[in-house]
Each structure stands twice: as structure tokens, then as C-alpha cells.
Amino acid sequence: xxxxxxxxxxxxxxxxxxxxxxxxxxxxxxxxxxxxxxxxxxxxxxxxxxxxxxxxxxxxxxxxxxxxxxxxxxxxxxxxxxxxxxxxxxxxxxxxxxxxxxxxxxxxxxxxxxxxxxxxxxxxxxxxxxxxxxxxxxxxxxxxxxxxxxxxxxxxxxxxxxxxxxxxxxxxxxxxxxxxxxxxxxxxxxxxxxxxxxxxxxxxxxxxxxxxxxxxxxxxxxxxxxxxxxxxxxxxxxxxxxxxxxxxxxxxxxxxxxxxxxxxxxxxxxxxxxxxxxxxxxxxxxxxxxxxxxxxxxxxxxxxxxxxxxxx
Amino acid sequence: xxxxxxxxxxxxxxxxxxxxxxxxxxxxxxxxxxxxxxxxxxxxxxxxxxxxxxxxxxxxxxxxxxxxxxxxxxxxxxxxxxxxxxxxxxxxxxxxxxxxxxxxxxxxxxxxxxxxxxxxxxxxxxxxxxxxxxxxxxxxxxxxxxxxxxxxxxxxxxxxxxxxxxxxxxxxxxxxxxxxxxxxxxxxxxxxxxxxxxxxxxxxxxxxxxxxxxxxxxxxxxxxxxxxxxxxxxxxxxxxxxxxxxxxxxxx
Numbered sequence: 001x002x003x004x005x006x007x008x009x010x011x012x013x014x015x016x017x018x019x020x021x022x023x024x025x026x027x028x029x030x031x032x033x034x035x036x037x038x039x040x041x042x043x044x045x046x047x048x049x050x051x052x053x054x055x056x057x058x059x060x061x062x063x064x065x066x067x068x069x070x071x072x073x074x075x076x077x078x079x080x081x082x083x084x085x086x087x088x089x090x091x092x093x094x095x096x097x098x099x100x101x102x103x104x105x106x107x108x109x110x111x112x113x114x115x116x117x118x119x120x121x122x123x124x125x126x127x128x129x130x131x132x133x134x135x136x137x138x139x140x141x142x143x144x145x146x147x148x149x150x151x152x153x154x155x156x157x158x159x160x161x162x163x164x165x166x167x168x169x170x171x172x173x174x175x176x177x178x179x180x181x182x183x184x185x186x187x188x189x190x191x192x193x194x195x196x197x198x199x200x201x202x203x204x205x206x207x208x209x210x211x212x213x214x215x216x217x218x219x220x221x222x223x224x225x226x227x228x229x230x231x232x233x234x235x236x237x238x239x240x241x242x243x244x245x246x247x248x249x250x251x252x253x254x255x256x257x258x259x260x261x262x263x264x265x266x267x268x269x270x271x272x273x274x275x276x277x278x279x280x281x282x283x284x285x286x287x288x289x290x291x292x293x294x295x296x297x298x299x300x301x302x303x304x305x306x307x308x309x310x311x312x
Numbered sequence: 313x314x315x316x317x318x319x320x321x322x323x324x325x326x327x328x329x330x331x332x333x334x335x336x337x338x339x340x341x342x343x344x345x346x347x348x349x350x351x352x353x354x355x356x357x358x359x360x361x362x363x364x365x366x367x368x369x370x371x372x373x374x375x376x377x378x379x380x381x382x383x384x385x386x387x388x389x390x391x392x393x394x395x396x397x398x399x400x401x402x403x404x405x406x407x408x409x410x411x412x413x414x415x416x417x418x419x420x421x422x423x424x425x426x427x428x429x430x431x432x433x434x435x436x437x438x439x440x441x442x443x444x445x446x447x448x449x450x451x452x453x454x455x456x457x458x459x460x461x462x463x464x465x466x467x468x469x470x471x472x473x474x475x476x477x478x479x480x481x482x483x484x485x486x487x488x489x490x491x492x493x494x495x496x497x498x499x500x501x502x503x504x505x506x507x508x509x510x511x512x513x514x515x516x517x518x519x520x521x522x523x524x525x526x527x528x529x530x531x532x533x534x535x536x537x538x539x540x541x542x543x544x545x546x547x548x549x550x551x552x553x554x555x556x557x558x559x560x561x562x563x564x
Contacts, residue, residue, distance in 0.1 A: 067449075068432045
């Protein structure tokens, strides 16, 4: 599949934003802040707003993929059957608890509202990422996507991105607990999941023209003339070959930038606490870059069934 | 609505005969011509007279050589393979649509796109394993075969002309249009008689269109390679002098 920048930016940035909101929801629920509970730590407002920026930019970027972006509101109507529609509904609904919490944390809304908004933010953030993943996982025509590790992958990578964002903010706030071990743990889990995913998709049998044409019983099918001399929409959109050619190297870059470097930086921060903020910032930059490569590969490596007719 | 209608009794579709299709692309051209000016058109072309022309077509005709092992070596069977929307009974292209633009008609099972509702997310094209949908870059919306819904019910046309344009144009009558939900319709009888098959049934989208397989070739028609005469032996000593001389001259 052709990796479109708008969709990669949408899934990575909004995934990271929802991951951040999910973590904040957990922090706020567990610490029972708001009302007569303990005071809000200073990073909460910043983190909620950063989540808002990431989610907002991600969702706006997704509009860039549409042929008719002005009609995007129509996508909220078919939630009964379409995961894309469900994703839109969940994304918009999640803004409500996020805004309420931002208001409560900055004093504009009653602090007690956080008691309800924090669990709602956890549920909304998870539901949105779950729906995003299912947009791809529900497409049986693309075998690399319709397999069981895609949904947990989207959830885990969103959580990981959120954790990478939270780490420097928590470190910079006075009295904040350090997140090094959590970052290293989630990074290792993410890397293991991704390696298992690649292992799984490499073992999927390809769909060939024998099968696609139903002519297998007559012999071995070879295309001797294409239906058109130039590229058409299908080949442009679904006949992307480059990534599979360089898959090994790109997978190495994903693992190195996305997961190995942040783990190394987390260990460094544990050994040299004076460098921890610098380590956290570098880990965020490296980890997000790695997630972009990971997402580019997720799209670019996937092969669509229709390419079998073209023997591509 | 992109939820599917209850199963329709009437299942309009095409039956394509791979035995008689000669790969002339007349169906594709006639389809382009009708639909470019029809209710669901235009079907735009980008750079039509330039170096890399491309555009929206609802029909694409592939040409395949099928290599067969026979008792006397291999031979190749030529199969021209028109590919278009199969108007599936349970199509994923309809259910993935977030806006309701992609829909299946309850009255006859035709799968259509409402261009006024389409937001151009292209998810339907990703969901179709048969490559039936092509995106109109100019308009920003998706397009697909309409089974010439603006011909088949068109009362301004003669009754004999109320057929999809591709069916009308086919010079070898390799395309047949009819109700595949009615077991007694001519198309259903043709499918039963010739063992017509559905493409990639494992997707469970239940295509309505059927393909009629190529008929078996007669053994005597094996290709030239396998029919090449064995080398004959000739004892030149047995020949009369003139012919022996001729053989020597020709052998030089």
C-alpha cells in the first residue's frame, strides 16, 4: 500500500496524544486528585494541552487524505457498520472529558468534575485508538493488517508514545517520580510485539494470479499483457513495492530509533540522574521518529490482494 | 446507509465467458463511453494525450497465458480476463463506508456510490479484493461500475438496448446480463450448464457475477512445439544418383 504522509501523521500523532491522555487519566484516577484530594502536579495542564495539540494535529492531518475534506462531518453517521465512522465518533467524544479535565486543572471548571472526567478520558482514549486500529485490522484484503497483532500494536505504540511525552514533563516538574523503568519496560514490550508481527507477516502465503483468477485448475497463470499501459489508481495506491525491497534495513531503523535508543537513554538517566531531562528529551525525539518509520513500514510493506491480478 | 439491506431476491449481475472472450477491450471502451456521459460520469482522464495518461475505467481486461502440462510437454492456453465490479451480496466496500455514500440497492442488489455523500476516504477501494473501485482525483470521490443502472431501466431506450454497455458491445457475446437470483433465468442456466464460478470466494463477500471457465482444448490441437515431427533417417546410399547429388548440394 502507498504510505500517505497524512495517514501516517494521523495515526502516529493522534495515537501518541491518546496514549498521553490515557496515562493522565490513569494518574488522575489513581491519585484521586481534584475536590478535596491532593493538589494537581504542575505537569498535568501542560500534558493535557500537549495531548490536545497531538490529537488535534493528527485528526486535522487525517482530513488531508480525504478527497472532499469539507464533507468530513458525514463520516460520523455510519457507526453501525464502519470502524472509520466509529473512530470519528469516539475521537470527538473524547474531547469532552479532555476539555473538562483541562478546565478543572486550570481552575476554570469545578475540580470535582475530574472524578468523572478522568475515567471517561481513559475509556475514550482507549476506544479511539481501538477503533483506529480496527479500520486497518478489519480489511481482509490486506493480509498484513488483518491479523491479531495489529490492534494490540496500535494500543501499545500509542501508550509508548504517550509515555515518552510524559517522561520529560514529569522529570521537569518538582518532586515528580521518574519514569525510566516504565519507558524501558514498554519499549521492550513494543519491540517484542513488532518483531513478532514481522515474523507473522513474513510467513503469510502470498495471493497469486492462479488463485485470484480462479484458473489454478487449468495450469500456471502468467500475465502476458497488462490491461493498461500506464499506472492506474489501483497500481498507484496498492502496488507499492519499495518498502518490501528495503524491509530489513527499515525494520532495523525502527527497532534502533524507536525502541533501542530510548531504552539506552533510560538506562543512562538511571545511572546519571543529572542528565535525566536531556535523556528524556532525546528519547522522545528518537522514539517518535522510530514510530514514524514503524508506521510508514506498516503501510508500505502491506500487500493488497488486487495486486495478484497484475502479478506485482 | 452502509449497513447492508436484507438479502435481495433479485441479484442482477454479469456472466463473463472466459472461453469466448478475445481480449478486444470493446467492453471497457463502451463502458467508458457510456458512463463518461451517463448519470454517474464523467470518468475523467488525467494527461490523456501526454506521456503518462491515466484515468477512471470500470472495466479492465487482463490477458493471461495459462501454462498447462500435457502428456507431450507443455502448452499455453490464452485467457483474456475482464475484471469489473462483481456486485457482491455482502460487500465490505459498503460496510466500511463511514458516510453512507457506498450502498447496496435493496431492490436489485446493485452496488453504487452516491457521489454527493462520498468524502473520498478511499477505504472502500482498500476493502475490495477485486479492484472494482477507482478514485476520481478530479472530483475527489470514488467511482465504480453501476451495472449501467441508467441504461437497464431506461425507458427512453429500445427494450433490446436496456443492457449494460459492456454486454451490448461485446463482439463475441462473452458477456451476459441478467438476474442471478432467479434459478430459471438464462444467465443462471448458463452458469449451471458451464459450471460458472465466483472469484476468491474465501473473502465471503459472495460475488454475484460469475465467470465461465475456458472449455477444454481438444488434444489434437496441441501446440507446435509438441507436434514437431521427429527427425527422420535417410539412407542416401539407397538414392538414385541425381537425388544423391541433390542431397549433397542441399546439405552444404
